Structure formats: structure tokens, C-alpha cells
Amino acid sequence: MFHFYQLKDGVRQGGVLSPILFGIYIDGLVKLVNESSIGCKIGACCTGIVLYADDIILLAPSLHGLQSLINICVSEFNYLFMAVNAKKSACLPFGLRYSNQYVNMTVSGTVIHWVSSVRYLGVYLESSYTFRSSFGQNKCKCYRSFNCAYGKIGRIASEEVLMALLKSKCLPMLLYGTEACPINAAVKI
Secondary structure: OOOOOOOOOOOOOOOOOHHHHHHHHOHHHHHHHHHHOOOEEEOOEEEOEEEEOOEEEEOOOOHHHHHHHHHHHHHHHHHOOOOOOHHHOOEOOEOOOOOOOOOOEEEOOEEEOEOOEEEEOOEEEEOEOOOEEEOHHHHHHHHHHHHHHHHHHOOOOOHHHHHHHHHHHHHHHHHOOOOOOOOOOOOOO
16 A cells, blocks of 8 residues: 655755755756757767756857757756756856857846856866866965964974874865866966
8 A cells, every 4th residue: 555745845955865866856857958969079978968966067069059958958947847047057168269259148038147267066167268177266275274273273283283184174175176177287276
């Protein structure tokens, strides 16, 4: 015998299962975007969407393609009784013409503006000729963390303790996101 329960609340924000359950909920969106074949070619694979939980990146080779992907998302979100927050959305150009002026994209009549830098999952991406990230914010957080620790125990603790604190607390802030973003001599850390 089956018992049905009415759910009146969603999952808790920050819960361990929240990103997984949300991913299952919007899996149809990923399928629609992939079936459209509008995304950018990365090797032999067409990639139009990158997401973790409710943080979504749409990748398109043209302005028309990007607007088409946005329209697909809006349509699917309407079907799921969800909405896109255009105020938290932004467009970031990469490639040969990254410094050109672009036509603004729209979500249900609301304009999404073009920006030169955007934060995605704690990593700062910058508009440029190639895929590029910025580590200036990471450096500030590292300095701030070290100065705070040094200000509290700098004169009391030994050099070994300070180095252990630097390695365990400050260095991870500096290196956050470096695994996913290319680093070369041109990147200022």
C-alpha cells in the first residue's frame, strides 16, 4: 500500500543533497540545451551549458546562439515554475572580438548587460581574447587572512607555527580555483 505526502517546502539551502536534487530537477534543461547543438565546440564535444546547482553558464559561439540558449532556458524554467533573475545575470565575451560593443541580451524583456569580469563559483573570469581568470581577489583574501593571524599571534608564536598557519589558512585562499583556470606568465597572482 502506498502513502502519498504533500511537500510544502523545498530542500534546505546549503544542504548536502540540495545541489544533487536540484540537478535532477533541471536535468530536462541540460538535455534541451545539448539537443539544440548551439553551444561552443570544445574539442569534438558541443558544450552549451555548464552548471553547478543553480549557478549556470551558457556558452555560445554567436550572439544569436546565446539568445537562443537563453530562450530555451526561460521556456524550460517557465515549465518548471521557476524564473531567471536577470539582475544576477551577466554576459561575458571571449574571443577575437571581445572588446567590441554588443547588443544586450534579454530575458523575458529584461536586459542582461555585458560585463568585463564576473564571479562564478568563487572564481573571477575576465573578458579577453582567450579564456582567462583573475586572482586579484584571491590575493587580497590571502593577505587579509595572514595579516589577521599575524596581528593576533605574530609576536608570540614561533616561525614554524606561523608557517603552518600560512600553509593551512592563507595559501588555500590564494590558490582557490587554480586547478580549473589556466595559469601562465601573463596571469598576475
